[in-house]
Amino acid sequence: MNIKKTFLAVASIGAVSGLGLATYLFWPISYQQRDFAGIEGDVSRGAYLARASGCFACHTNAKTKGPVLAGGGPLKTPFGTFYAPNITTDKKNGIGNWSLTDFSNALTHGINPKGENYYPVFLYPNYTSLSNQDIADLWAAFQTVPPVDIKVPEHDLKFPFQYRFLLTAWKKLFFKDERYKPNPEMSKEWNRGAFLAKGPTHCAACHTPQNLLGGKDYGHELNGNANGPDGEKVPPITATALLKNKWTKKDIVFALRTGTKPDGDAFGGSMGEVVTDGTSYLSDQDLSAIAEYVMSVEHKNGKSVVKVKTQK
């Protein structure tokens, strides 16, 4: 047996496989294009969605009490420090030069106007579920934000995460640009809740665990995340966990409205801000819908399962 020949054979197979994998991972992604013909955006619906989507919380520096939507403070993650950009209508430092298409591509494809990938700390994996009307509404609302001339620092990331092209591979593995698809077996309320929780209100983004590469582990939907933002331990909010702590649907709605838990404690940590800047603006129906969805997700036999009701 010729060792040299065997070695060469194995090395060649390895190289070809590696090349094949790399080609697959980095092959340009073709995204679904959104069509906005005949759609008119509504400012008040857009403003509501902006609250539901958490735009204000990330893109404003609460610590320094910076101008609203003019950029967030440093956000430390295992990948480095991120700075949420200025999204006011400022032409130099904001999104004043953007078109509706640019805005849509950012939210639904995770691509900036230069065609580069956004980091998924910007939650396009959740915002991609927005409908065309939702995006048009948001765009209309964002046009009303006065320009603020503040330049936000570039992200300060660890090697090799500063290379945006690597995110193409991440997207190939973990991202699918698609609108929310209603589940016909579930009620209208449940579907609204599922859309919100997995989409704009993105409960899942913090409350679902993630793997080393930052991809969400949906087999354990809503079952908590030990490595949450700012190193927080994010608790599980499956029906199983909530019932164990004696939460009812009413408690969830009340907590999202006021930040007060049934035991009298107030949300501290990031959830306090989620309520103050986001969920406290939502309608009773929407909070009820979120509660309906969350209460349908059971965690048993080591995974999360949606409990399908036999009656609607």
Place this chain on the structure above:
Amino acid sequence: MKNIKTNSILTAVVLTGIAGFSFAAFAHGGAKGIVKERMDLMSNIGKAQKSLAAIFSGKVKYDAQAVRDAASIIESHAGSRIPKLFPEEPVKDPSEALPAIWQNWAEFKHISDELKSYASALKANAGNDRMATNGQKKTSMGSGAMMGQKKTTMMGGGSQGMGAGGSAKSIKEQVEMLTKLPPMASFQKVAQTCSACHTKFRKKKK
């Protein structure tokens, strides 16, 4: 000549006293002294919030007097009472207080004053006309929209306390507004104040 029996009994009594005192002080997770005092204070506020939550979430029937009683407890525990329990000297005992407290002392004191004022407002407004059971949805829209101006904007209305675009209303002005609103609005102000402190000044779960 000393009476040995009396001395023994006396010693036993004193030692029991010390043990008993230490036991009481070591309750609440082993905290003692000032850390225990402030944990007890927060615990009392929490109990009052728990009964208010049950009322305002509709779990129990609305009872204006119960609301006043709970609000009263919170009022008496807030204001200058809280900052007094956070002296600058480092404490040896484990504490959930973050260094941010002393780095932002004025803000810490201000939030405690807000808590007292809003609890007092809740006490005063407990009998106000109640509307929806699940309370006030904050408005996403700017005041421009409400006043019928042509240009509607998403700024302003919701940005309470969020930077330059936010509400610069004083505590006095906020309390004034609450007198015309349902009791739930006052409760929400109290709850928001609890969160404001906890998000910035209390250790997050790690």
